[in-house]
Amino acid sequence: MRAGLPAGCRSLLLLLLAAPLSACAHSPSFFQAAGPVAAEQRDLFWIVTALLMLVVLPVFIGLPYVLWRFRQGNRQSDYRPTWDFSWKLEWLVWGVPVVVVAILGVVLWTTTHRLDPYKRLPGKSEVRVQAVALDWKWLFIYPDQHIATVNRLVIPVGRPVHIDLTSDTVMQSLMIPQLGGQIYAMAGMRTQLNLKADRPGSYFGENTQYNGKGFHKQNFETLAVPSAAFDAWAAQTAQGDRPLDRATYARLSQESVIARPISFSAVPAGMFDRIMRKYMYPEHKPVSGPAGDEAMQ
Amino acid sequence: MVHGAWFWLLGRIDLDSFAFVRAWREPSLDRLIAAGAAAMVVLGAIAAFAIITRMRKWRYLWENWFTSLDHKKIGILYIALSGVMLTRAVIEAVLMRMQQAVAVNQPGIVKPEHFGELFSTHGSIMIFFMAMPFLIGLINYVMPLQIGARDVAFPLLNSVSLWMTVGGAVLMMASLVIGKFSTGGWSGYPPYTEMAFNSGVGPDYWIWAVTLSSLGTMMTGINFAVTIYKSRAPGMHLFRMPLFCWTSLCVSILMIFAMPPLTVATALLALDRYLDFHFFTNDLGGNMMNYANLFWLFGHPEVYILILPAFGVYSEVISTFSSKRLYGYRSLVYATMAIAVLSFTVWLHHFFTMGQNADINAFFGVATMTIGIPTGVKVYDWILTMYRGRVRFTVPMLFSIAFIVTFVIGGMSGIMLAVPPLDYVVHNTLFLVAHFHNMLIPGLLYGMIAGYQFWFPKAFGFRLDERWGRIAFGCWVSGFYLAFMPLYVLGAMGMPRRMAGVFQSEYLPWLLVAAVGGFLVLAGLVALFVQLWVSIRRREEASVPVGDPWDARSLEWGIAAPPPEYNFAHIPDIETRDPFYAAKEHGTxxxxxxxxxxxxxxxxxxxxxxLGIAGAACAFGLVWYIWWLAAAAFVAIWGVVIARSFVRDIYKTIPAAEVAREHQRWLSQVAAARGIPRELETTPANQGLAEGAAA
Incomplete structure (x- = not known):
């Protein structure tokens, strides 16, 4: 008799393990990391999985064994109905989880600090982006370049990107799985996210926090381009004749789904702060002015 | 908008509020589905009403069930409510699975807004009107019997809790017919649920349904805790209680401390919506993060309120069907207590992504993992209970085994989510959805089903059909794996939760598999109903009047099935753990x-x-701005409470002679029954007497 599983079983097992991984290879997954943050997250996933096997495998192996060996029909097995305690097992039962959790705790503590989304990434000439969550689109302001885009985030490869986030509507959450993330954007508050792309490409970005009927259409493209190309793009966009003025922003901040990305030139300085401050300092604002009014003042 | 006298009389109800009218005016598939659901509610109510009237059962129901303060009947009513709500929420789940499988690069079967209602009602119902009533019902039925009590400490409060929950459930059902439900999910996060963004009745339905249920649940917690502290039989020390009572105690304590933050959160949100307060609004100093904290201060202990009773059930089931003492009883008690305490220290892990600093996230991450320790201990202890036992694969045992395997997988993904840097990439994705279903379906629902199969013969005097039980088991377990394992993959592929449509074709195969799983789960539910029907039809041959069909261990098995109203003809003196098993061994x-x-x-x-009717009426009035109704119902609530305080004649006496007669009739049934070996326990030979027990 041949040892091992029948061929059908083996191919099924292979399918069960391989299919998810190959699926992730063709999708916006952090398993397809394109930057240092997502890469570390992917590695961490495997480290944690491996450590957990220490706790989980005894269950997966032990349970079927115990069930088979001590089934009702097996009269050969030891039957000790009053056996209900053993100090040796007690040490094992509490000890193994304690040790595994202790190790995991150390891993957790160090990686949480190392991968703190607020921590600036090393590298020269950081790009600053200010993301404003709107219904159902993202506005990305480049304060140093005085330009802005909607639903397209262009970043240079190899340079750290610092994103400030706020919302001019309900709470949302920004994630670009292949680069890392995510962090919530909330009105009247500023949250931060630091990312970097290692290789050029187009990466899927999304809002993950439900915000109404256009939610499932609220995604954006992240375009990572070589550094020189980024500077050229920024300069070219700044030349454009589509300023982000008061009326434009008012229109933009209405509920809507944007079919194609938009670029804006001539973004007034301090726009992000004004959008945020609108909700922070009530005495400066009438209670229910249309969103974005003040941003243009 | 409506004006004048109409508004005074009917608030903001107008013709378009009715699902039927909306479907009539625009008969799209989306609206027809909504109208179909409304029709199911209306026709179901009419059919129930007609059948009861035709069978002249109104008086019987009112006198024997609705007004009864018997903890056993209240428990059964809770579970019946849970079954109705489970049916609705599973159908909604199947609709959502179909939607996501169909709506890949094209419009689905329902519109995005309707989809928002579906996931909101599905979650709210499953937590507040399926899971909570099920576990409260089970504890209600079993716990007083296990500690040797005649009833809970506050029988009237018990009935009030039940009917408040029913009132909330009625509101959930009404939202299908009149108006629309919230699209803000089961957690109802502002500012999305504030007036500025959702001024309709949806969030108000959610607020008042949840408020009614949370008030009822808090009172239940007080009731159960006092019962366990004060009503135990003589000699039933805490450390002689069955583990199910321990988990009930921990759950009650959790309810007392965890439900108030929820009530406060929904009350503050109501103040925002009704009286223009600014607790959680974007502007004027509101802060939605406070809501997140309050909600999860309830929400995380809630997870353990849901899971601990099932842990109790598994401890009873595994020990009974292994014919062996529970391994590591004290260890299990300490683990349960540790889980209960730790559950208050981890709420922040529900929003690692809100921008706290790394120290805070790391602290709560480590605290979360720490819960894994006592949980792991429990899993090992259950396996060691089977070790050196004689394991019988009955339906409750099958669910328990499926639980252990499945729950361990869910625990793994839970530890992953507890690591903040991993949570950042899978939070709010289907990975999270897969995780909590992976905890709650085995960790709650399988446990409740196991408990239902286990104690059903005790409650009704006959066993449930074994074959249909196994079919249900097969569907539930295969359905679960097919429905939720793909969601882990989809989450890792970056697909967010709550998507009404999908634009990534590579998600499609996984969504199709998940949809098949959804249908299998529905088949599992249908199989449970078929099992009930078949069992009722064949109740004579499956009857177990002696009351101990499984050769079980705790007090409740030592009385007739179904038990008399007063539970015990004579309150027993307890000298040991597993007192009934010990008595069987001694032949007493x-x-x-x-x-x-x-x-x-x-x-x-x-x-x-x-109070249930008045509470539901008050809530309905508040939802629709029918102020006279809300005010009148509010006055009625307090009127009833005050009137009750004048009622003095609240006890009845059952004479000793009647108790003796009933008890001796049962004892003669015991004497006439034949004790059977375990091999025959699923055959008609089983009359509820274990071999050698009546020696």
Whole structure:
């Protein structure tokens, strides 16, 4: 008799393990990391999985064994109905989880600090982006370049990107799985996210926090381009004749789904702060002015 | 908008509020589905009403069930409510799975807004109106019997809790027919649920349904905790209680401390919506993060309120069907207590992504993992309980085994989510959805089903059909794996939760598999109903009047099935853990008591149903701005409470002679029954007497 599983079983097992991984290879997954943050997250996933096997495998192996060996029909097995305690097992039962959790705790503590989304990434000439969550689109302001885009985030490869986030509507959450993330954007508050792309490409970005009927259409493209190309793009966009003025922003901040990305030139300085401050300092604002009014003042 | 006298009379109800009218005006598939759901509610209500009237059962139901303060009947009503709500929420789940499988690069079967209602009602119902009533019902039925009590400490409060929950459930059902439900999910996060973004009735339906349920649940917690502290039989020390009572105690404590933050959160949100306060609004100093904290201060202990009772069930089931003492009883008690305490220290892990600093996230991450330790201990202890036992693969045992395997997988993904840097990439994705279903379906629902199969013969005097039970088991387990394992993959592929449509074709195969799983789960539910039907039809041959069909261990098995109203003809003296099993070993399990006494039991009361009706009416008035109705119902609530305080004659006495007669009739059934070996326990030979027990 041949040892091992029948061929059908083996191919099924292979399918069960391989299919998810190959699926992730063709999708916006952090398993397809394109930057240092997502890469570390992917590695961490495997480290944690491996450590957990220490706790989980005894269950997966032990349970079927115990069930088979001590089934009702097996009269050969030891039957000790009053056996209900053993100090040796007690040490094992509490000890193994304690040790595994202790190790995991150390891993957790160090990686949480190392991968703190607020921590600036090393590298020269950081790009600053200010993301404003709107219904159902993202506005990305480049304060140093005085330009802005909607639903397209262009970043240079190899340079750290610092994103400030706020919302001019309900709470949302920004994630670009292949680069890392995510962090919530909330009105009247500023949250931060630091990312970097290692290789050029187009990466899927999304809002993950439900915000109404256009939610499932609220995604954006992240375009990572070589550094020189980024500077050229920024300069070219700044030349454009589509300023982000008061009326434009008012229109933009209405509920809507944007079919194609938009670029804006001539973004007034301090726009992000004004959008945020609108909700922070009530005495400066009438209670229910249309969103974005003040941003243009 | 409506004006004048109409508004005064009917608030903001207008013709378009009705699902039927909306479907009539625009008969799209989306609206027809909504109207179909409304029709199911209306026709179901009419059919139930007609059948009860035709069978002339109104008086019977009112006197024997609705106004009864018997903890056993209240428990059964809770579970019946849970079954109705489970059916609705599973159908909604199947609709959502179909939507996501169909709506890949094209419009689906329902519109995005309708999809938002579906996931909101599905979650709210499953938590507040399926899971909570199920576990409260089970504890209600079993716990007083296990500690040797005649009823809970506050029988009237018990009835009030039940009917408040029913009131909330009625509101959930009404939202299908009149108006629309919230699209803000089961957690109802502002500012999305504030007036500025959702001014319709949806969030108000959610607020008041949840408020009614949370008030009822908090009172239940007080009731159960006091019952366990004060009503135990003589000699039933805490460390002699069955583990199910321990988990009930921990759950009650959690309910007392965890429900108030929820009530406060929904009350503050109501103030925002009704009286223009600014607790959680974007502007004027509101802060939605406070809501997140309050909600999860409830929400995380809630997870353990849901899971611990199932842990109790598994401990009873595994020990009984392994014919062996529970391994590591003290260890299990300490682990349960540790889980209960730690559950208050981890709420922040529900929003690692809100921008706290790394120290805070790391602290809560480590705290979360720490819960994994006592949980792991429990899993090992259950396996060690089977070790050196004689394991019988009955339906409750099958669910318990499926639980252990499945729950361990869910625990793994839970530890992953507890690591903040991993949470950042899978939070709010289907990975998270897969995780909590992976905890709650085995960790709650399988446990409740196992408990239902286990204690059903006790409650009704006959066993449930074994074959249909196994079919249900097969569907539930395969359905679960097919429905939720793909969601882990989809989450890792970056697909967010709550998507009404999908634009990534590579998600499609996984969504199709998940949809098949959804249908299998529905088949599992249908199989459970078929099992109930078949079992009722064949109740004669499956009857177990002696009351101990499984050769079980705790007190409740030592009395008739179904038990008499007063539970015990004579309150037993407890000298050991597993007292009934010990009595069987000593051959004293069915000894008649030396004498019988008069027994005092609470009289029926209309207060519970009246408060439930008034509570639901008040909430309905508030939802629709029908102020006269809300005010009148509010006055009625307090009127009933005050009137009740004048009622003095609240006890009835069951004479000793009647107790003796009933008890001796049962003892003669015991004497006539044949004790059977375990191999025959699923055959008609089983009359509820274990081999050698009546020696």
């Amino acid at each position: 399990a069915y000894d008649p008591p030396r004498h019988y006494d008069d027994i005092e039991m609470p009289k029926n009361s209309k207060v519970g149903p009246l």
